[in-house]
Amino acid sequence: MRRTFLFGCFLIGMVLLESCVPQKKYHEVNIRNAEMMRSLRNTEEMLDSTRRELASLQESNENLQEQLEAERQENSELAGRLESAMSTSSSVRQELTEKEQRLSEQQQRLDLLQNLLDEQRAVMENLKTTIDKALVQYRSDELQINEQDGKLYVSLQDKLLFSSGSATVNREGREALGKLAVVLNNSPDIQIMVEGHTDNVPIRGSFEDNWELSTARATAIVRILTGTYDVAPERVIAAGRSFYEPKAPNESQEGRAKNRRTEIILTPRLNELFQLLR
Incomplete structure (x- = not known):
């Protein structure tokens, strides 16, 4: 227009x-007029070009605004992910710290347990040496001392202690028990179990069977240790195993002789160890 x-x-x-x-x-x-018309046309062309440039700039600006909004959204998401990662990292660090503390506590318990085990081992080694010296006069076919699974086994053959089929301890047996009792009274932290063993030949006479004989023999030794030699009764247990735990086959006379025995089993007190293992 x-x-x-x-x-x-x-x-x-x-x-x-x-x-x-x-x-x-x-x-x-x-x-x-011609010049003015040319100038007018040039001006209109410049105006149209300026309008196109303006429209292009507006479109670019809109695109930039959209990109900016997208970048803001992305930055917001990244910030959320970063915050979540930092929270997770803090939780992981705390968990690792707690695990390290638990491991440290467990290591301390293990170290203490190992120290106690070493102490108990030293006690048992010293006890074995002392008993060896106290009972050195007895032959190997009369008495043996062995360490197994942290326990000390003093094995006395029946010929050193009893007559055949009897639960009465003879004089030589009492002397051997007296020498052992001296060591036991000097080691008050040692628990004592007395186990009677027989061969598989059926018993005849005063006892109903081999089990009763093995139990009677163990009880007789316990009474001598506690009544004659003042070993504390609360430390001692009597048990009969009959012929159910042989040391050798019962098919030969030699094997049966090894099976007819009384074992005095010495065990260190393990209260502290049990408390650590709870």
Whole structure:
């Protein structure tokens, strides 16, 4: 519409000029008008170009705004993930610290347990040495001392202690028990179990069977240790195993002789160890 208006004004001006001005002036006016028209067209073209550039800039700005919003959203998500990761990392660090503390406590318990085991082992080794010295006069076919599974086994053959089929301890047996009792009374932390063993030959006489004989023999030894030699009764247990735990096959006379025995089993007190293992 603006262009049409300008063009109309231009025509009116031309008509007026033709009627009012000389030919030379008219020609000059035409030239100026032509220049003005070119300038107008250039201006309109520049205006159109500027509008297109403006529209392009607006479109770019909108795109940039969208990108900015997307980046803000992404940054927000990254911030959330970072916060979550930091929280997880803090939780993991705390868990690791707790595990390290538990491991440290367990290691301390293990060290203490190992120290106690070493102490108990030293006690048992010293006890074995002392008993060996106390009972050195007895032959190997009468008495043996062995260490097994942290326990000390003093094995006395029946010929050192009893007559055949009897539960009465003889004089030599009492002397051997007296020498052993001295060591036991000097080691108050040692628990004592007395186990009677027989061969598999059925018993005849005062006892119903081999089990009763083995139990009676163990009880007789316990009474001598506690009644004659003052070993604390609460430390001692009597048990009969009959022929159910042989040391050798019962098919030979030699094997049966090894099986007819009384074992005095010495065990260190393990209260502290049991408390650590709870």
